[in-house]
Amino acid sequence: MKIKTENEVTLQFPSQSSNEGFIRSAVACFAAQMDPTLNELEDIKTAVSEAATNAIVHAYPDRIGKVTVKVRICTEQVLEITVRDYGRGIPDVEKARQPMFTTGGEERSGMGFTIMESFMDSLKVRSVAGRGTTVVMKKKIAPRIKR
């Protein structure tokens, strides 16, 4: 069965760290219509925070650039979140996804992708040097039994 979009929203913001709180809360608010559990909602929030922070810290190390977050609610209770930047790109995606690997200095832990992977069902990362990075995460929200 082809996955269809039931509802969607796109948010765009400048890569200022002060936007991190807003963007994860906004995505969680939108996802709330799927009736997720509190744990599922917090997992989504955490994964979005990691992806948005990566764009803010790594895509634009010395300037402010655009970050786009697209949230799609699909058939079969699937939530798809796409975080896209137009920055410098990741030279070696496979290496970047390894736990504890970071180029972000001592304020970063290198655990961002690991957390995205463990809190979402799937994670895809595409990156082109000088053109930007796209992170696509999916999570199936289990339907709750109607009382």
Added chain:
Amino acid sequence: MDIRARDTDRELLLEFSGEMDHHGARNALKEVEIAIDAALPRSLILDFAGVTFMDSSGIALILRSQQRMQLMEGSVVLRNVPEQARRVLDAAGIGRLVSIQ
């Protein structure tokens, strides 16, 4: 992100409140280092009771604190870790490196 420090008999208690993300943890990391260097504690207790959100920035803060305490052969204990933060720490396997109460 706010930090309250209490220092008694070479035990340093740091109580965190607010959102521990990249934005919030930036200054927190410096504040923690300053507090450790001033108190030179044998044991460092990080209390997360007031933390409403944590992502991998919190992991960086914990690991940096632990490295600093290791230099002084001191210990680090995490206390009152809320459910959401606990899942972040578990995903990163932090429990194997630092003791969580």
